Amino acid sequence: MKVHEYQAKAFFASYQLPVDHSILCRTADEAVAAFRQLGTEKAVVKAQVHTGGRGKAGGVKVATGEEQVRQYASQILGMNIKGFTVDRVLVGEAVDIASEFYVSILIDRKSKSPLLMLSREGGMDIEQVARETPEKIEKIAIDPLVGMTDYLAREAAFKLFDDMQLVKQAVPVFKNLYRLFVEKDASLAEINPLVVTKDGRLKAIDAKMTFDNNALYRHPDVFELFEPTDDERKEQEAKDKGFSYVNLGGTIGCMVNGAGLAMATMDMIKLYGGDPANFLDIGGSSNPEKIVEAMKLLLSDKHVKVVLINIFGGITRCDDVAQGLIEAFRLIKTDVPIVIRLTGTNEAEGRKLLEGTHFTVGTSMADAGHKAVELAGKL
Ligand code: GDP
Numbered sequence: 373m374k375v376h377e378y379q380a381k382a383f384f385a386s387y388q389l390p391v392d393h394s395i396l397c398r399t400a401d402e403a404v405a406a407f408r409q410l411g412t413e414k415a416v417v418k419a420q421v422h423t424g425g426r427g428k429a430g431g432v433k434v435a436t437g438e439e440q441v442r443q444y445a446s447q448i449l450g451m452n453i454k455g456f457t458v459d460r461v462l463v464g465e466a467v468d469i470a471s472e473f474y475v476s477i478l479i480d481r482k483s484k485s486p487l488l489m490l491s492r493e494g495g496m497d498i499e500q501v502a503r504e505t506p507e508k509i510e511k512i513a514i515d516p517l518v519g520m521t522d523y524l525a526r527e528a529a530f531k532l533f534d535d536m537q538l539v540k541q542a543v544p545v546f547k548n549l550y551r552l553f554v555e556k557d558a559s560l561a562e563i564n565p566l567v568v569t570k571d572g573r574l575k576a577i578d579a580k581m582t583f584d585n586n587a588l589y590r591h592p593d594v595f596e597l598f599e600p601t602d603d604e605r606k607e608q609e610a611k612d613k614g615f616s617y618v619n620l621g622g623t624i625g626c627m628v629n630g631a632g633l634a635m636a637t638m639d640m641i642k643l644y645g646g647d648p649a650n651f652l653d654i655g656g657s658s659n660p661e662k663i664v665e666a667m668k669l670l671l672s673d674k675h676v677k678v679v680l681i682n683i684f685g686g687i688t689r690c691d692d693v694a695q696g697l698i699e700a701f702r703l704i705k706t707d708v709p710i711v712i713r714l715t716g717t718n719e720a721e722g723r724k725l726l727e728g729t730h731f732t733v734g735t736s737m738a739d740a741g742h743k744a745v746e747l748a749g750k751l
């Protein structure tokens with residue numbers, strides 16, 4: 373789960389990380405009022421959206437004086453950055469930057485531990501640094517049983533700074549960032565840039581955090597910041613109904629019982645040159661209500677051209693499933709072609725029930741996958 377910069381900065385502040393005073397605003401008038409409250413000569417006006425690269429998109433501007441604050445805030449509010457519309461800006465004290473550094477902690481699957489990443493070349497071009505000169509990014513694996521000890525934090529600090537005054541300031545930054553990362557079950561805590569100001573102080577002028585969804589239940593303070601995208605909202609609604617659903621953006625909607633079979637179904641679609649619209653595991657039983665709910669979910673996705681239903685009848689018998697499907701489709705009106713493949717207990721009986729209906733019946737998984745891709749290609 374992502375949070376905005378201003379929310380991440382609030383977490384930073386509560387862990388004694390060096391962030392400046394800043395005020396969240398929803399209108400240009402509020403931005404001007406915030407500027408007056410800050411009482412500084414210059415202020416930075418920053419778009420608050422769930423994506424990086426705001427600076428390059430024109431969503432971060434340093435303003436001198438009230439009129440410029442108003443002008444930049446009006447420009448940035450309503451701006452579209454990578455598909456996100458800006459409805460909030462953060463107005464903060466502008467910092468006089470001497471140099472910019474990169475610091476982050478994330479979970480590294482390779483070392484199976486948290487990883488501290490550091491670079492002297494922080495700032496807006498960090499992606500390019502990672503691509504072209506990866507040796508300029510230092511990586512320090514942190515043993516979770518030992519944690520961020522003083523010596524490790526000092527070792528890290530020396531990788532970024534030569535000046536002892538800065539090393540001394542950096543040590544608690546790493547320690548506190550790590551404590552925040554662990555205690556809040558974050559999957560990423562990033563400061564880019566961590567700057568050295570012209571008067572020699574360290575400041576986190578950007579803050580980015582993402583949190584492990586599976587641990588949100590124990591962090592109500594984080595979960596209350598959840599602002600789902602349309603896709604995430606749909607996934608959450610599906611979860612509430614007992615489905616496991618992931619939108620994938622293709623054209624063939626899949627309704628499957630069992631996660632393994634759902635994965636295999638998506639592979640099959642890909643094999644025949646199609647694109648699955650989603651992963652959907654409707655779980656064990658396949659009663660008509662469940663099928664109706666699942667169909668509503670699939671058909672609410674405007675990209676779906678064909679629905680492929682792939683059901684394994686183990687405890688649920690295929691003839692019951694077929695009956696359930698026929699009943700369900702009395703309640704659903706749709707022109708979207710439906711391909712069905714049933715296998716398992718009483719599959720022959722199940723297929724017989726579907727004969728003469730408007731469903732396209734697949735005799736095997738391959739046959740059904742092939743038919744679904746073919747139909748999607750024609751539409
Ligand atoms: P991002 O592009 O979404 O990562 O947004 P950042 O918050 O990192 O800002 C992008 C860039 O704007 C930074 O790398 C800085 O160069 C610049 N910037 C941000 N805040 C300030 C500030 O207070 N003063 C100055 N001079 N520049 C700033």
Ligand code: MN
Pocket residue numbers: 495564565578
């Ligand atoms: Mn940044």
